[in-house]
Amino acid sequence: MSGYIASLLSVIGINMILALSLNIITGFCGQVSLGHAAFYGIGAYTAAYLSKLGVPLLLTLPAGAAMAGLIGVVVGLTSLRVRHDFLAVTTMGIGFLFLGFVRKQKWLGAELGISGIPGPGLDPLAYALLIGISAASVVAFSLWIKRSWMGFTFDAVADDEDAARTVGINVPAYKLTAFGIGTALAGLAGGLYVYFARIILPDTFDFVQSIAILTMVVIGGTGSVWGVVASTVALTLLPEVSRAASDYRLLIFGGMLILVMRFSPGGLAGMARAYIAAYRARRRALP
Amino acid sequence: MYFVELGVKGLVYGCMYAMMAVGLTLVYGLLRILHIAHAGVFALGAFIAVVVANATGSLALGVALAIVLSAVAGVAIYRFAYQPLLGHPAFVPMIVSIGIFVVMQEGFRMVFGAYGIAFEHNPYYTATVDLAGIRLNYVEIAMVIAATVLLVGFGLFASLTRAGIGSRGTVSDPQMATSFGVDPVRVRYLNFIFGSGLAGIAGALVGLLNNYVEPTMGGLVSYKALAIIVLGGLGSVRGTLIASLILGVVESYGTIYLADIFDRDAIGFLFLIVVLMVRPQGLLGRG
Amino acid sequence: MTVLAHIDDLHKSFGGVAAANGASFAVTAGELLAVIGPNGAGKTTTLRLMAGLLQPDSGRILFDDRDVTSLPAHARVRLGLGFTHQIVRPFYSFSTIENVMIAAGHRQTTSPWRALMPRSRQAARERAAAILERIGLAGQAEQSPRALPLGQRKRLEVARAIALDPRLLLLDEPLAGLSSAEAATMADLIRTLPQAGITVVLVEHNLGEVLRVADRIVVLDGGKVLADGAPAEVMARADVRQAYTGTS
Numbered sequence: 001m002s003g004y005i006a007s008l009l010s011v012i013g014i015n016m017i018l019a020l021s022l023n024i025i026t027g028f029c030g031q032v033s034l035g036h037a038a039f040y041g042i043g044a045y046t047a048a049y050l051s052k053l054g055v056p057l058l059l060t061l062p063a064g065a066a067m068a069g070l071i072g073v074v075v076g077l078t079s080l081r082v083r084h085d086f087l088a089v090t091t092m093g094i095g096f097l098f099l100g101f102v103r104k105q106k107w108l109g110a111e112l113g114i115s116g117i118p119g120p121g122l123d124p125l126a127y128a129l130l131i132g133i134s135a136a137s138v139v140a141f142s143l144w145i146k147r148s149w150m151g152f153t154f155d156a157v158a159d160d161e162d163a164a165r166t167v168g169i170n171v172p173a174y175k176l177t178a179f180g181i182g183t184a185l186a187g188l189a190g191g192l193y194v195y196f197a198r199i200i201l202p203d204t205f206d207f208v209q210s211i212a213i214l215t216m217v218v219i220g221g222t223g224s225v226w227g228v229v230a231s232t233v234a235l236t237l238l239p240e241v242s243r244a245a246s247d248y249r250l251l252i253f254g255g256m257l258i259l260v261m262r263f264s265p266g267g268l269a270g271m272a273r274a275y276i277a278a279y280r281a282r283r284r285a286l287p
Numbered sequence: 288m289y290f291v292e293l294g295v296k297g298l299v300y301g302c303m304y305a306m307m308a309v310g311l312t313l314v315y316g317l318l319r320i321l322h323i324a325h326a327g328v329f330a331l332g333a334f335i336a337v338v339v340a341n342a343t344g345s346l347a348l349g350v351a352l353a354i355v356l357s358a359v360a361g362v363a364i365y366r367f368a369y370q371p372l373l374g375h376p377a378f379v380p381m382i383v384s385i386g387i388f389v390v391m392q393e394g395f396r397m398v399f400g401a402y403g404i405a406f407e408h409n410p411y412y413t414a415t416v417d418l419a420g421i422r423l424n425y426v427e428i429a430m431v432i433a434a435t436v437l438l439v440g441f442g443l444f445a446s447l448t449r450a451g452i453g454s455r456g457t458v459s460d461p462q463m464a465t466s467f468g469v470d471p472v473r474v475r476y477l478n479f480i481f482g483s484g485l486a487g488i489a490g491a492l493v494g495l496l497n498n499y500v501e502p503t504m505g506g507l508v509s510y511k512a513l514a515i516i517v518l519g520g521l522g523s524v525r526g527t528l529i530a531s532l533i534l535g536v537v538e539s540y541g542t543i544y545l546a547d548i549f550d551r552d553a554i555g556f557l558f559l560i561v562v563l564m565v566r567p568q569g570l571l572g573r574g
Numbered sequence: 575m576t577v578l579a580h581i582d583d584l585h586k587s588f589g590g591v592a593a594a595n596g597a598s599f600a601v602t603a604g605e606l607l608a609v610i611g612p613n614g615a616g617k618t619t620t621l622r623l624m625a626g627l628l629q630p631d632s633g634r635i636l637f638d639d640r641d642v643t644s645l646p647a648h649a650r651v652r653l654g655l656g657f658t659h660q661i662v663r664p665f666y667s668f669s670t671i672e673n674v675m676i677a678a679g680h681r682q683t684t685s686p687w688r689a690l691m692p693r694s695r696q697a698a699r700e701r702a703a704a705i706l707e708r709i710g711l712a713g714q715a716e717q718s719p720r721a722l723p724l725g726q727r728k729r730l731e732v733a734r735a736i737a738l739d740p741r742l743l744l745l746d747e748p749l750a751g752l753s754s755a756e757a758a759t760m761a762d763l764i765r766t767l768p769q770a771g772i773t774v775v776l777v778e779h780n781l782g783e784v785l786r787v788a789d790r791i792v793v794l795d796g797g798k799v800l801a802d803g804a805p806a807e808v809m810a811r812a813d814v815r816q817a818y819t820g821t822s
Binding site: 144145148149150152153155156158159160162163164165166167168169170171173174177 | 625627646647648649651652656657658659663664665666667668675676677679680682683684685686688689690691692693695734735738
């Protein structure tokens with residue numbers, strides 16, 4: 001039983017880091033990214049490859065994050081050149097490039113991926129705790145950014161880039177920062193996943209995965225830290241709680257994307273805010 | 288000779304991409320929305336064709352119904368998903384579109400199974416023709432003819448008829464167009480009908496070409512179509528057509544020369560990214 | 575009588591049409607300089623070139639004896655060169671005071687690393703409130719810019735620019751779209767800026783107000799400087815009046 005709980009907590013933790021990392025790029029800084037799974041994959045492949053060479057976990061995790069962050073900055077450079085709508089397709093393309101590349105490289109296992117990855121050196125529950133601490137740190141970091149001047153600046157860049165320039169904001173630097181932080185964190189999630197799953201396949205990091213991560217962000221409320229935390233927990237637990245939900249996982253994700261964006265684009269956070277505002281209005285109206 | 292044959296095959300694929308991409312670029316030009324659900328319409332066309340053809344024994348009926356029902360689906364998507372969300376930033380309808388695509392794809396998987404259905408009576412699958420030393424499948428020829436006829440017809444319609452000119456007016460200056468008595472909603476419906484019908488035909492033809500239809504077939508073609516419309520300059524039909532053919536040819540040659548590094552699908556995106564870095568507005572876009 | 579900024583033989587063409595065609599003039603510290611001219615004279619282009627929103631095809635822009643021609647817009651802002659848009663661009667997702675705050679806190683946003691350091695927004699809020707008070711928007715502080723009429727949005731645009739502590743402020747048609755009463759108030763507000771240490775260069779069509787508040791006038795025609803001097807003497811010139819009435 002404890003093995004199952006450890007497993008569940010691990011998955012929630014990894015998903016949370018993934019979702020929060022995308023939230024920084026898309027939610028905080030307004031840069032659409034439909035290829036986020038590629039960075040998850042870059043972190044995973046880096047960590048997996050190094051771990052099989054005997055490099056210890058304490059080094060492979062940062063290495064995975066660094067690699068993902070580095071490539072993320074390079075991808076960020078593309079965001080500087082193209083308009084919003086183009087960015088969605090470009091990032092989608094990055095996702096396919098990663099997949100297409102990895103599937104062909106023999107030294108990375110091609111279609112079969114990398115297997116026989118050593119364990120983390122901790123028992124499952126302890127490892128789950130490690131993941132949990134990492135996830136909590138990412139939550140704290142996200143909140144820090146949100147409340148800082150960086151968060152304020154990201155809001156301005158997301159609102160109107162040209163206006164941001166006229167208030168002295170170095171828009172390219174901030175966009176690259178958002179990409180770098182977001183992708184590095186996704187790489188961290190990838191590294192953590194590697195020691196959890198012990199085997200990685202290219203298909204784990206495909207477009208569908210990018211959409212799954214996006215779903216967690218969107219349903220939580222793009223830009224809201226607590227909203228994304230809540231939606232990640234809910235969407236990860238859902239297939240566990242309901243067998244039917246598990247089989248129809250993608251269908252439910254798709255359906256939720258449609259319903260949420262159609263009726264409440266602010267996601268859970270938006271709904272919460274609307275509810276609180278209505279509650280306060282009612283209270284004020286009372287004699 | 289092989290070289291030429293590669294080029295011709297590339298053009299054939301280009302025609303298929305063009306039929307998909309035109310629908311996408313029309314929607315973008317009118318509404319500034321990335322109509323990712325178009326992939327679902329494509330697959331729908333394929334499934335309708337195969338189901339009807341197998342049930343009635345008539346391929347013609349299958350293709351005809353594929354066109355009609357795809358067109359209906361496209362309009363329904365506009366009416367229920369996009370029209371109510373026109374006031375929101377483009378991110379919102381794009382996410383709904385992604386949701387619709389996922390739901391459709393999963394729906395196909397649940398109804399028809401993950402492995403899809405094959406055509407039971409498809410004489411065209413193996414019949415080939417030798418044109419000046421190049422072997423071409425009947426379906427491939429049909430694809431080129433269909434694409435040429437339909438797209439040229441559309442071009443003539445757009446430049447010569449009152450309705451066509453009116454539609455173009457709506458894209459460049461909606462208010463002006465309205466004051467001339469053009470109904471923007473009707474224009475949108477027409478564009479969705481035409482674009483989605485085209486996707487339906489494309490789906491049916493691809494199904495015939497491969498002799499079977501499976502749930503995920505929409506995805507890849509659609510992602511490429513998105514890459515194409517960006518490449519051609521979002522909203523430019525001419526650019527889209529040219530980009531479609533170029534992509535088909537680039538993929539054809541690229542697969543041979545880059546076979547060890549990237550798989551076929553990644554090549555298209557690699558080309559897209561390279562072009563965008565050099566010309567951020569696309570091959571024919573206006574910046 | 576120090577020269578604060580200087581543009582030197584600026585050229586800029588758009589698709590074969592030369593918007594700036596050898597424009598050159600100097601800006602003296604502490605003055606209110608108005609740039610006027612008939613439609614299509616290249617006034618807005620020149621201002622946007624100075625602000626760094628456009629890059630010239632050739633020519634130089636000097637600010638404080640420093641060549642800023644290749645500096646991007648945000649870097650020029652950091653040096654003290656502010657700009658307001660003709661079509662106002664407030665951050666619509668921010669409140670009025672937040673719009674000014676993001677500018678008031680410009681020292682915190684120089685680099686992403688700096689912006690990550692712990693620093694409350696309180697000081698910026700207080701400065702922003704003070705500026706809104708001066709500009710007459712204190713009552714609208716918590717409102718969204720969407721709720722403000724054009725006149726107030728234009729004042730917000732100026733407030734935000736002032737919060738950047740500029741030494742030179744470039745205003746692109748700040749009076750456009752305003753009623754005569756609002757335009758007069760805005761012109762009066764702009765007139766107070768040089769005394770507060772902000773040199774002003776303003777592009778305007780509203781000649782009445784311009785002649786009232788400007789210290790010096792530069793007339794542009796066809797992308798070149800036609801006249802440069804005190805308002806009365808410039809407006810008395812025959813060639814200036816000719817440029818305006820369209821016979822060239």
